[in-house]
Amino acid sequence: MDKEWMSSNQLTKEYLNGVKEFIKFALEHTNDHTSIVCPCVKCCLMKRSYKCWHKHGETRDASRGYSKSYLSHDFDTSTYEVNEEDQLEEMARVIEEELKDCPEMLERLKSNAEKPFYSGYTEFTLLSGVLSLYNLKASSSWSDKSFSELLALLKVMLPKVNELPINTYQAKQMLLAIDNGKSPEKALWYFPIVPRFRRLYSSKEDAKNLTWHADERIKDGKLQHPANSLQWGRIDHEYPEFGQEARNLRLALCTDGMNPHGLQSSTYSTWPVILIIYNLPPWLCMKRKYMMLSMLILGPKQPENDIDMYLAPLVEDFKLLWEIGVEVYDGYREEKFNLRALLFGTINDFPAYGNLSGYSIKGKLGCPICEENTYSIRLEHGMKNAYMGHRRWLHPSHNYRQLKKCFNGNSEERGPPLMLIGNQLFEKVKDLYIEFGKPFSKHLGTSRWK
Structure with missing residues (x-):
């Protein structure tokens, strides 16, 4: 059969018709019309490159558009007969293009x-x-x-x-x-988010779930979903045009470093950047299907403060989705609308928080919220800083505020520090001289912001 459709864009009518013809062809050649046996039993790892179906009787010369690459090699050993040849050929085409x-x-x-x-x-x-x-x-x-x-x-x-x-x-x-x-210092893979948002909304079921927070959430005053938070309500109040459209997305960004080789001697760092969609019901937010991998930062060392540069493509898409929006088809309501999105928050450990915020989290003033009001003590034997003073966030009449012996020997009378708004934070960083790369240059002044 003609397989030109396999190289077409998956969103085109040509590709859709090709899939339908393939299913029709498969049904006509099976005795059991209730199911179709997967043709990839022998080639399960060749989903991207298995266009010449030589494992199922097709000859290489008969395959349209097939060309033997300089990386191909015929293996007689059964260990490699599954996918090595086609993987090398596919790799050759990609490398030759790059x-x-x-x-x-x-x-x-x-x-x-x-x-x-x-x-x-x-x-x-x-x-x-x-x-x-x-x-x-x-x-x-x-x-x-x-x-x-x-x-x-x-x-x-x-x-x-x-x-x-x-x-x-x-x-x-x-x-x-x-x-x-010379090996590259870093490698970056960016997976554009806009096409995947479009595909998500094209699904009738997913499009319905993406408005669960507005249509089906029980509003009983309890904190059962991010939509019950003060931040969600504040966004609706300050940006009513954004808040009135329930289909607009509120996203969380998660990132952290890991060594894909475990705890072995291999020095390698991989930083996945994952987006969480808070519009979804709580039981779907953290499901693997809806955790959107947007970026992979690979290299021998951590990106540290240079992560700003690597996040640039994602930031540009966020700007587009916030300032202008993109046209998206809603499969549930069967209509087009202008989709906008914002970054609702981040999920990360403290070191990654320091990289993302641009604040120096080390030393006695290591809290980006408290800044110069950070309360810390130096452990005499551990030679590390311990950050105390968390009782200041408790209610003024809370019993813990008066428990001296259980904490640092003092009662706590202070209230929580005031949160910085955008303009106040900008005043702190607007005059900073930014120089990426290693070694870092010394920062101007005494500010802990990088």
Whole structure:
């Protein structure tokens, strides 16, 4: 059958008609018309690149638009017959497109893709072999040290003249394909949020759930949903045009760093940036289906205060959604409307909070809310600052305010510090000289804002 539709945009009529024809074709060739057996039993990992259905009888020459890439390789070993070839071909097409303006780097890749491990060996090329070994390292959770030891052992076991890297560092450099052996400081993946909001609202069920906070929430004065909070009501009061449209989105941004290799010796940092949709009912807000991964910041070190630069594409989309909005089709009401959105809050630990807010959270004045009124003590033996004084947020008549021995030996008579509004905060940071990168330059004045 004609498979040109598979390369079309999934939102087009051409793609939709192609899917319908495929389902019709599948039903006509099955004895059981109540269900269709998945054709990907042998190729479950080739969802993006399996356009030539050679695992199901189709010949490569018969596949339309199929071309053999310089990274492809026919594997006779059953371990690799599932998806290695098509993955390499798909990777080749992507890399060739991205490196079209870097002929030297592309030539280096081609050379490694054609070069054998050693003279006379044809099972693996240098690139495909190193890639297979590195995939095994990742799937088996090997540390960099153990992988280096394996490469050193294989280097000795192979014929004397061979091209295998001698350690993890050299293997990474080969896969990074960076000229002069320099790896990038950071890699950024941004997944635009506007198309996914459009797709979310195109679903009848999801579009209905996105107005649950206005249509079905029980308003009994209890704090059961972010819509019951003072902040939600304040936004409705200060921006009535935004608040009157229940379909406008209120989002929370979550981010934190993690090492995808666990607690091993590998030095690597991954920062996912995830959006939570607070319009949804409480039992759906934190479901995986609705947690929207908007960005991945990858690299050997944490982004720290440079996270401002990496968040720039997301910030631009937020500006668009707040100031202008985008046209979206509501599948539940079967109408188009102008969707707007705002950042309702953030969810993160204290160090990430410091990076996102731009405030120095270390030292005796480490609270961005209290600032110079932060109450802290220096632990004599632990050599760290402990932040006390939380009783000031309690009700003036609360019993804990008078419990001296249970806390720091004093009663607490102070009230909570006043929250800064936008204009007051801007006055603190408007004259700061910002210089990204390492090492950080000293900040002007004594302000703790970066």
